[in-house]
Amino acid sequence: MQNKMTARNVEVHYGDKMALDGINLDIPQHQILALIGASGCGKSTFLRCLNRMNDEISGCRVSGEIFLDDENIYAPKIDPVLVRARIGMVFQKPNPFPKSIFDNIAFGPRINRITESEAELRDIVHYALERVGMMDEVKDRLQESATGLSGGQQQRICIARALAIAPEVLLMDEPCSALDPIATTRIEELLEVLSSDYTIVIVTHSMHQAARISQRSAFFHLGELIEVGATDKIFTKPDDQRTENYITGRFG
Amino acid sequence: MDFSTLTLLLIALSGLMYVLCCNRVRRTAQTLQQRPKSLLRYYGQNAVIWTFIPAFCFLLLFAFFHSILLEQYYLHIIADVYADSPENQHRLLLAQMKNIAAGILSSEDVQLQNLAQDFAASETLVYRARTWLVVLLALGLAGFAYRKAVPHFRVRESVEKTLQRSFLIAASLAIFTTIAIVASLLFEAVRFFYAYPIFDFLTGLHWSPNIALHADQVGSSGAFGMVPILAGTLLIALIAMSLAVPIGLCSAIYMSEFAHPRFRNFCKPTLEILAGIPTVVYGFFAALTAAPFFRKIGLSLGLEVSSESALAAGAVMGIMIIPFISSLSDDVIRAVPRSLRDAALGLGATRAEMVTKVLLPAAFPGLVGAFLLAVSRAIGETMIVVMAVGTAANLTFNPLESVTTVTVQIVGLLTGDTVFDSPKTLSAFALGITLFVITLGLNIAALALSRRIAERYE
Missing domain, CATH: 1.10.3720.10 (MetI-like)
Known part of the structure; x- marks a missing residue:
């Protein structure tokens, strides 16, 4: 299995506080990797390192190396804006722009100059909507505001928006925590389909979700990566006592 | 007694009533083996509300309005007595009369002197009546609150309602002030529009507000x-x-x-x-x-x-x-x-x-x-x-x-x-x-x- 991304000795400090301590983690291509752990353990911080979103937080310092294919995205000559254009991100709360559905999805292609022609842009938007299975739901109201949709629909629009920039990696920060069980199921099914074309890293608080959808899981605890391996193994025979405690709900 | 003395008296009485009512509830609660329905301090606050607020409001209203009412009354009398002098003289006479009453002015006019004496006497009377009324009102309502200070009275609700109402009054005061300002503006503006048509005011292209004071003035x-x-x-x-x-x-x-x-x-x-x-x-x-x-x-x-x-x-x-x-x-x-x-x-x-x-x-x-x-x-x-x-x-x-x-x-x-x-x-x-x-x-x-x-x- 080829690795799409590789983290080497990643350390993150917020001011004087260390948030992540020497993370080494391989992210294989076209798989779903679940990051699990208690709140404040650093899994979201790590996720935001993968597309340099931590650059936007003042007082946050990242050291170490993260490779996307063979390129270190923390090398001095790298423009973080170009990194983010190759890596899609979906957030905890659905956050569509207060624009039309079409303009939401077309936002990424437009700013990244993926295409100059309106027809191609329309194809991209339609393709993204097809991928998240929403074409039929919204094909008659592409010009209506995306903020009028339900929470689950909004989150799928956000996924479509991320897909529209044709990302190689998809980062998801607890994408279902604000959704009801039915919307959650739809998103999980969607992720399984998408994983054949995209490398997906998902942060989740739901152990069941991690077990259901991911091939590999990584357990974070107090800023350290405790254990990473096949999800089956992590959930049945974890090597580390702390992982077992967390999985079985004895702390956290 | 003047305004500030009366106010101080009211404050002192309120403090006394606070202590008295708290004590009364505590004592009765002990003898009846009954828990008071509200915290003790609410009984005290209730007593303060009843003792202070109505009497003080009366005091304030009196301070605002008594001179207006009294003057209005004497204006009528002057109008009767000096029926033959022109109407715009009456206010002047009223002011003279007040000054005589205050001892600032002396006058040869016997009628006016008598009126001034009368005025001074009724002013003293009104003030004395005010003092008695305030004291009686405060004492009466204090007694009422004292009688109500019993353990089974749910006093907290009524105290909180009073508090709520006072917030409401504070809020509406700002609104009423705004309305009053607009009304006074409007009142004068309407007087202007009687003299000058509103349409010309809004659409006229020429503004020169100086008006000729004499017929022969130019420009x-x-x-x-x-x-x-x-x-x-x-x-x-x-x-x-x-x-x-x-x-x-x-x-x-x-x-x-x-x-x-x-x-x-x-x-x-x-x-x-x-x-x-x-x-x-x-x-x-x-x-x-x-x-x-x-x-x-x-x-x-x-x-x-x-x-x-x-x-x-x-x-x-x-x-x-x-x-x-x-x-x-x-x-x-x-x-x-x-x-x-x-x-x-x-x-x-x-x-x-x-x-x-x-x-x-x-x-x-x-x-x-x-x-x-x-x-x-x-x-x-x-x-x-x-x-x-x-x-x-x-x-x-x-x-x-x-x-x-x-x-x-x-x-x-x-x-x-x-x-x-x-x-x-x-x-x-x-x-x-x-x-x-x-x-x-x-x-x-x-x-x-x-x-x-x-x-x-x-």
């Missing part, structure tokens, strides 16, 4: 068309806004999105100092520095610039409202949720793209609201224009010429010796109400717009 036609001064006001507000909006908005964007926190912590207070400068000082600046400066530049470019140009006043007013716009815009931009910024940046947008494509469109209604508030400030601003702008009402949109504004005219019409029944003075109230209606409209529009943005991200 004082007395025209009250407000269009030129409204145009002047809007011209100056427009100049101010076209300076303040770009600078204020850009500085708000820079502060909220790009500035290093250390720079922001230095810059925000500095801008707020700018907001704290008295407008009189801006007025100096406009009249003594900005106006000659613009004039000199104009001359070097071969342009004729008035020394009281709209440009100078508008530019200084613009400087004055920069902090206002920047601080309001900063609030509006910050109200756009972090998650929208993240979404844009996560899709590979640069900071500048994020600001122009996401932040500003999302904040747009709120920003327009902020600008409208600033416009209404600029229109109502007085001191800068009084000092830097002329009084001649030219109907022009050339910023290099001298114009006048509504506020300048109001100040001009109401300062100095004025007679409150000539159209010249009354026109100030008509201008005032026009100004009020314009700024009210702008504020309502601003409020509606900023509420729209608040709803979107509730």
